[in-house]
Amino acid sequence: xxxxxxxxxxxxxxxxxxxxxxxxxxxxxxxxxxxxxxxxxxxxxxxxxxxxxxxxxxxxxxxxxxxxxxxxxxxxxxxxxxxxxxxxxxxxxxxxxxxxxxxxxxxxxxxxxxxxxxxxxxxxxxxxxxxxxxxxxxxxxxxxxxxxxxxxxxxxxxxxxxxxxxxxxxxxxxxxxxxx
Amino acid sequence: xxxxxxxxxxxxxxxxxxxxxxxxxxxxxxxxxxxxxxxxxxxxxxxxxxxxxxxxxxxxxxxxxxxxxxxxxxxxxxxxxxxxxxxxxxxxxxxxxxxxxxxxxxxxxxxxxxxxxxxxxxxxxxxxxxxxxxxxxxxxxxxxxxxxxxxxxxxxxxxxxxxxxxxxxxxxxxxxxxxxxxxxxxxxxxxxxxxxxxxxxxxxxxxxxxxxxxxxxxxxxxxxxxxxxxxxxxxxxxxxxxxxxxxxxxxxxxxxxxxxxxxxxxxxxxxxxxxxxxxxxxxxxxxxxxxxxxxxxxxxxxxxxxxxxxxxxxxxxxxxxxxxxxxxxxxxxxxxxxxxxxxxxxxxxxxxxxxxxxxxxxxxxxxxxxxxxxxxxxxxxxxxxxxxxxxxxxxxxxxxxxxxxxxxxxxxxxxxxxxxxxxxxxxxxxxxxxxxxxxxxxxxxxxxxxxxxxxxxxxxxxxxxxxxxxxxxxxxxxxx
Numbered sequence: 001x002x003x004x005x006x007x008x009x010x011x012x013x014x015x016x017x018x019x020x021x022x023x024x025x026x027x028x029x030x031x032x033x034x035x036x037x038x039x040x041x042x043x044x045x046x047x048x049x050x051x052x053x054x055x056x057x058x059x060x061x062x063x064x065x066x067x068x069x070x071x072x073x074x075x076x077x078x079x080x081x082x083x084x085x086x087x088x089x090x091x092x093x094x095x096x097x098x099x100x101x102x103x104x105x106x107x108x109x110x111x112x113x114x115x116x117x118x119x120x121x122x123x124x125x126x127x128x129x130x131x132x133x134x135x136x137x138x139x140x141x142x143x144x145x146x147x148x149x150x151x152x153x154x155x156x157x158x159x160x161x162x163x164x165x166x167x168x169x170x171x172x173x174x175x176x177x178x179x180x
Numbered sequence: 181x182x183x184x185x186x187x188x189x190x191x192x193x194x195x196x197x198x199x200x201x202x203x204x205x206x207x208x209x210x211x212x213x214x215x216x217x218x219x220x221x222x223x224x225x226x227x228x229x230x231x232x233x234x235x236x237x238x239x240x241x242x243x244x245x246x247x248x249x250x251x252x253x254x255x256x257x258x259x260x261x262x263x264x265x266x267x268x269x270x271x272x273x274x275x276x277x278x279x280x281x282x283x284x285x286x287x288x289x290x291x292x293x294x295x296x297x298x299x300x301x302x303x304x305x306x307x308x309x310x311x312x313x314x315x316x317x318x319x320x321x322x323x324x325x326x327x328x329x330x331x332x333x334x335x336x337x338x339x340x341x342x343x344x345x346x347x348x349x350x351x352x353x354x355x356x357x358x359x360x361x362x363x364x365x366x367x368x369x370x371x372x373x374x375x376x377x378x379x380x381x382x383x384x385x386x387x388x389x390x391x392x393x394x395x396x397x398x399x400x401x402x403x404x405x406x407x408x409x410x411x412x413x414x415x416x417x418x419x420x421x422x423x424x425x426x427x428x429x430x431x432x433x434x435x436x437x438x439x440x441x442x443x444x445x446x447x448x449x450x451x452x453x454x455x456x457x458x459x460x461x462x463x464x465x466x467x468x469x470x471x472x473x474x475x476x477x478x479x480x481x482x483x484x485x486x487x488x489x490x491x492x493x494x495x496x497x498x499x500x501x502x503x504x505x506x507x508x509x510x511x512x513x514x515x516x517x518x519x520x521x522x523x524x525x526x527x528x529x530x531x532x533x534x535x536x537x538x539x540x541x542x543x544x545x546x547x548x549x550x551x552x553x554x555x556x557x558x559x560x561x562x563x564x565x566x567x568x569x570x571x572x573x574x575x576x577x578x579x580x581x582x583x584x585x586x587x588x589x590x591x592x593x594x595x596x597x598x599x600x601x602x603x604x605x606x607x608x609x610x611x612x613x614x615x616x617x618x619x620x621x622x623x624x625x626x627x628x629x630x631x632x633x634x635x636x637x638x639x640x641x642x643x644x645x646x647x648x649x650x651x652x653x654x655x656x657x658x659x660x
Contacts, residue, residue: 036198036367037624038395051397054404061408075323075332084334101341101419105348108412112352112405116359119401120386123394125362129387136370138390139363141198 002174004149005031008162009135009142009169013039016143019165020045023147026157031146034138053122057115064110068103142168148175190632191285194468197633198624202367205620208464209368210377213613216463224605231599234592235310243313245592252575252587257307259567260597263448264304264604265346265420266441266563269413270449271297272353275360276409279402284626285477288469291619292460292611293453294357299607300452301350303600308342310596338422345419349412356405359398362388364616417445424570431511431574434499440492447485447533448563454478454556456608458549464617472547479546482559486537489566493534510577512569521586522573529569532562 010016016039020030030046033039073092076082081089089095120126138144145162149155155172162170196204213221238245248255271293278286309315320326321343323333333340365385372378388394421441424432454475461470497513510516518526536558539545546552577584611617627633 033392034390035392035395036202036390037363037621038399039392040625042392043396046392048393048396051393051400053397053400057404057408071323072335076335080332082332082334084336095336098336101338101415101422102335102344104411104415105341105344108352108408109344109348111408112348112355115401115404116355119359119397123391123397125386125388125394127383127386130382131366131369131385131387132389132391133370139367139370139388140202 004155005173005175006147006149006155006158006162007134007169007171007173008145008147008158008167009137009171010145010166011142011168012166013037013143015166016145017041017045019162019167020145022161022165023145023158026161028147028154028158031148033146034133034135034144036139036141036143039143053115053118056118057111060114060118061107061111063114065103065107067110068106069099072099072102189473191288191471191473191630192469192623192627193471193632195633196468196627196631198627201620201624201627202371204466204469205364205616205618206368206371208612208617209614210373214463217609217613221606221609224602224609227598227602228606229599229602231596231602234595234599235306238310238592238596239315243311245590247587247590247593249585249587251578251583251585252572254311254571254575255587256568256589256593256597257311259564259571260600261304261307262420262441262567263564264300264307264600266417266445266448266567267452267560268297268300268304268349268353268449269417269442269445270453271295271300272349272409272413273446273449274453275356276406276413279406280410284630285474287623287626288466288618289453289457289474289478290622291357291360291615292456292617293449294353294360295608295611295615296449296452296456297353298350298357299604299611300449301346301353302607303604305346305350306596306600338419338426341419342423345416349416352405352409352412356409359401359405360619360622361615362386363390363398363621364619366390367620368616414442417442429574430505430507431500431570434496436492436495440489440496443485443488443492444563444566447482447489448560450478450482450485451556451559451563454482454552455560458553458556460612460617464612466618469618469623472549475549475552476543476546479540479552482556483537483540483546486533486540486559490534493530507579512573516577517569517573520573520577522569522576525565525569525573529562529565532558533566536562 008019010019013035016033016035020033020042023030024045024047033042033046035042069092072095076089076095077092083089133139133144134146135142135144147158149158149172159170159172194200246255246257248257271290274286274293275290278290309318312318321333321340323335333343362385365381366388369378369381369385372381418438418441421437425434425437427433457470458475461467493513496511500508500511500514508514512526517523520526536555539551540555572587576586
């Protein structure tokens with residue numbers, strides 16, 4: 001038997017969680033879940049790793065801080081020290097209190113935009129990208145779980161799990177994807 | 181899953197299911213605008229065009245067309261700048277600060293409040309750029325190499341901090357707002373009946389599919405952005421207040437300014453949110469989403485912030501008097517100002533910001549839409565006067581009596597202000613027609629905790645203890 005993707009459509013997030021849990025208990029993996037809103041806990045049931053995007057955000061923030069510090073010390077201390085009202089212009093140490101606002105804003109600027117760009121890149125979201133959800137109802141009030149069956153026995157187990165947990169529609173789609 | 185306390189009123193009325201939420205949020209986008217929308221839009225565009233004319237006149241003739249003078253060198257321009265920036269703050273407060281505090285009532289108003297933030301900051305930015313006199317040289321505020329050799333921007337100046345603060349605030353607010361909009365655009369895309377709508381919202385939704393990993397990242401990004409926007413919003417108005425507080429002008433040179441400005445910003449911003457959502461919920465038929473309870477909660481925030489501002493006024497007034505310094509006794513909050521030629525502006529501030537909002541201590545008034553609406557406009561006027569008083573009435577009695585003077589705006593200054601109001605409402609009306617007005621994806625996550633369809637049946641009170649509370653809830657629904 002060729003590979004079959006089982007599409008189990010639910011109309012409730014709790015039922016989806018039950019279904020996903022049942023599939024995992026039977027020892028199968030879950031290819032993908034499409035949902036209209038974040039279903040809390042589904043990532044753990046599916047066995048997804050925790051996202052590292054906040055670590056990226058921290059690194060971008062540190063970059064922003066360093067760039068701003070380098071920029072201000074180059075411009076105001078090294079390249080062209082300006083004497084304004086006798087304020088010290090010869091050392092970073094003396095200038096840093098009045099640089100705090102720009103340091104802070106640059107940190108936030110780089111952290112926020114870097115994280116947003118990373119998110120869009122990693123999830124491949126751009127104007128012009130065509131959506132991947134197989135059923136348009138999954139942005140409204142339905143929840144779709146995709147699982148892979150390699151044999152008749154798998155199909156029976158996965159369809160059975162979906163039906164037992166209250167799926168409103170169960171479809172079997174033949175897959176041509178050979179390297180899943 | 182998080183469960184709401186049984187004695188809390190449901191935040192979402194009308195027994196909404198997930199699909200009903202989709203229908204209700206998509207309706208304004210998919211339907212046709214009614215004649216009130218067109219009338220308001222027409223008015224707003226006319227006002228905006230008038231403003232553009234006044235801006236062009238200012239740029240063409242120079243800021244001599246304004247009535248600023250040597251003593252009062254900041255007038256309506258900077259007043260309007262601070263006013264608009266302040267209004268923007270409530271949007272970030274609702275979407276970021278209340279997100280960190282897990283306040284679920286924010287979910288039906290955060291989208292429109294963030295839109296308000298973005299449009300308000302756009303309006304604000306117009307004023308300092310025009311006040312430069314030669315706005316085509318506005319790029320000088322950025323630390324760029326220029327034709328005068330290595331003359332860089334002065335990073336010790338609060339005016340430059342403002343450039344960084346406001347550009348960061350504006351761009352980060354747009355990103356925060358747009359990321360939240362992506363799943364909602366996808367919802368409209370997937371139910372679009374016409375080809376043009378399908379193409380438009382496919383572009384807008386960046387190909388969002390709602391995969392589990394995308395949602396996981398989405399949630400992490402949202403909470404981290406909320407975390408970094410919270411200090412950002414406080415920093416922005418603190419820095420705006422430093423424009424004044426670091427200046428050696430009596431009345432301005434005051435350490436209370438940063439917290440006092442932030443509180444004032446939230447106060448005026450909340451008032452603007454109320455003005456907008458009281459109309460929006462009616463026009464877009466979203467009264468079951470933005471309920472009387474939401475209005476009451478916002479009124480409570482407004483009352484709290486108004487009291488903080490009131491205490492700051494009192495502190496300023498007391499310090500000016502207690503210092504015994506004759507110079508200090510002419511600041512914007514002093515008897516001499518109250519009795520002087522700008523007394524009308526002083527009393528407008530006290531009445532609009534301190535006296536009238538006191539009626540909000542009554543629950544009945546907090547839940548009354550008409551009074552709340554009028555009050556929200558009164559507070560916005562009051563907060564405009566606060567900035568006018570700080571700027572003009574701290575300047576008009578200069579250090580030498582021979583320089584004492586008076587200032588009232590020219591038609592050009594008034595025109596530019598009216599123009600920014602027109603621009604703000606033009607953008608807001610377009611937003612209400614083309615963008616989902618409520619963050620429906622996020623709202624659906626809390627439907628089971630806060631919607632009345634799920635709120636009551638599974639958790640009927642067993643004892644009679646809660647009957648009184650449920651009685652209140654029924655009464656509220658009837659009023660509604």
